[in-house]
Amino acid sequence: MPTESLFDSAACALAVTQEDGTILRVNLRLCDWLGFSAAELHGRRFQDLLTMGGRIFYQTHLAPMLRMHGSVTEVKLDIRHCAGHKVTVLLNANQRQEPDGVVYDLALFGTTDRDKYERELLNARKLAEALLQEKTATELALKQAQAELSAAYAIAQRRALFAEQMVAIVSHDLKNPLTAIRMASDFLQRGERTAKERQLLRHIGQSSERAHRMIADLLDFTQARVGQGITIKAVPLDLHGVIEHAVDELRVAFPTATLVHQAEGHGQACLDADRVQQIIGNLVANSVAYGDLLQPITITSRLGDNACAISVHNHGPAIPEALLPGLFEPMTRGTDQGSEVRSVGLGLYIVRELAKVHGGDVAVSSCATAGTTFTVMF
Known part of the structure; x- marks a missing residue:
């Protein structure tokens, strides 16, 4: 392709000027951009096509740089269209020596797409900065919320610890007057009493026994939650004999219930006798509170080769399935029935803790x- 054709069909606007800026030659693309014909541009000075600011920049920077360095790259200029509006271009220029003197080859590139790209980059940067600022603010708010939550949790923990310690202190201090009431009741029952007096003394004994169980549960609860945990003294014992003795005492405590003990297997178990009786007492009290007292409550003690278990079974309404997952949590009750014999909602929790400290479960x-059957495995 001839050089003339390449010059006119170039993808950018081209011009050749003398050293003073006089235009010697332009291609068709520059004519199209500015709305002038080649003849109208020929002989005009390139700087006269610029805006006022462009002319000043040309005289003070562009022309001196071309003379000193022989080239400039990507200089942004505004050229006037024949209709008066501005056309923004990027100018690349190169100095060339001709026989008649120095000429400048100018290549001008449109900036519309580039400006759009730069605006998109700028908008993306602003969006990223806004998101970063939002993220930073969110992280600060989260840290502040976490700090406030931690402080509130610490306060709640201190209050809970204080409350549990107070429960432990009060429960412990209640044991002495309660013991005095029980001893006085037992002493008065030995003498001659009227039927009404015996009935009242029996009520006193039952109420003090119930209060004693409540206090025992509260002390064990606070020991498990606040102290070092419930302690036991495990020794070899006759499990069937311990359970039979516990059932005999519980028949006195719950005269309206029919308690039946069944023994399975032979041998000894290494357990804490007092704690085993406490387990049986809590499970029987639970059965009396929620079971059908017209049918017997069965307490079974089982001995095997490497394990032993005790279970308490009662007839009556089933425990609602929704309550089963949290049944052994403190302060949990199945229904409102049995209010005369139930404790403070710690019985099953204490049973689970005693089973765990023996290395078992319930x-x-x-x-x-x-x-309903509760089974404690050791």
């Missing part, structure tokens, strides 16, 4: 037809 099964 399970429950309950349905309307078979009744």
